[in-house]
Amino acid sequence: MDTIIILYTGAFGLIFIGIAGIVLSRHLVRIIFAIGLLEAGANLLLLLATWRDGASAPIIVGGRVPALMADPVPQALVLTAIVIGVGILALALSLALRVQHAWGTLDMRAIRLRLEEEIDDAAGIEPPTSADAPAPRPTAPATREGGA
């Protein structure tokens, strides 16, 4: 198979796995790691935009200019994007740490229930108790480490 097809499959695969992880995961840390995977796929796709087989790194070593050099522009873009990705992952993890401190859980379903409760509370909406209340919401399971 062509090398470039394998590389593109890897890039699109990483993007798909990342988005699937964001959508399907219930654990907040797993969602953050899925964002990291998505980022890696996006970076790989950016590098592949001007990828040429057999091109050498755009660096002159010992005064010798390589015949075919890779495009330095996407490399420079990805270089800074990786560092920014690290900063964003650190920020997301510190936010997750705050959630864990405040509510004692990282399960997205439990977090959503707490959020809705707090929003209702702030807006002065009573919790649904009457006979024609909507069907009871599914109760969040107790904190489960590494929930699916």
Added chain:
Amino acid sequence: MQRFTSALFLLGLGVLIAAIFRNMDLAASTPIVGDAINAAAAQQVGAANFVTSVVLGYRGFDTLMELTILFTAATAGGLVLGKPRGDARPDPEAGLVLRAGADLFFPLLLVVGLYIILHGHLTPGGGFQGGVILAVAFFLPLLARPGTPMSHRAVSLIEGLAGASFIVIGLLAMPEGQAFLTPLLDKGQLGSLLSAGSLPLLYIAVGLKVGSELAGLLAQLAATEASD
């Protein structure tokens, strides 16, 4: 129900990505800008590493903005994490292996990080990569001995000075009527350590800024974890 909609969404996404993949022109496109830069960068900027020419020479302003993003992320992380409680006891000292390893690796990481920063215009690497290695060098002793935290004041002082010097070097080109962040100084011999004008100075500033920022952020994460 939610699982079903998620699966449906992913199915649609998969079809979309497959369609893009199928209709994409996989044949290598000619990098017009890249080839032009590869042809001209050695004379225009004087750095043997053309990626460095792009990062600091052709789009130095973008790099400044990216440093700003990193600074914003680090500041927001510090805001979110807050100060660790004063009465919290730090973690006990780590075992012999981690302590000995941290002592052994600290000077090595320092040398490697500084080497990568200083040779950013000659070899693969530069301020961003070397800065991350510097951050690890200063974070490793903190893992081994959590009782003796690093000085946050010194870290923020280095960070501020590095960021300010990047901007000052950029401003120095302006009185002569050139654009902000135009490379200054003599280009020197291509491939020697003292070449590429002011690019190595910019990369030193970037390296110190990235290193101190990440080290401070990691230290704050570790301190917050220890305080409960």
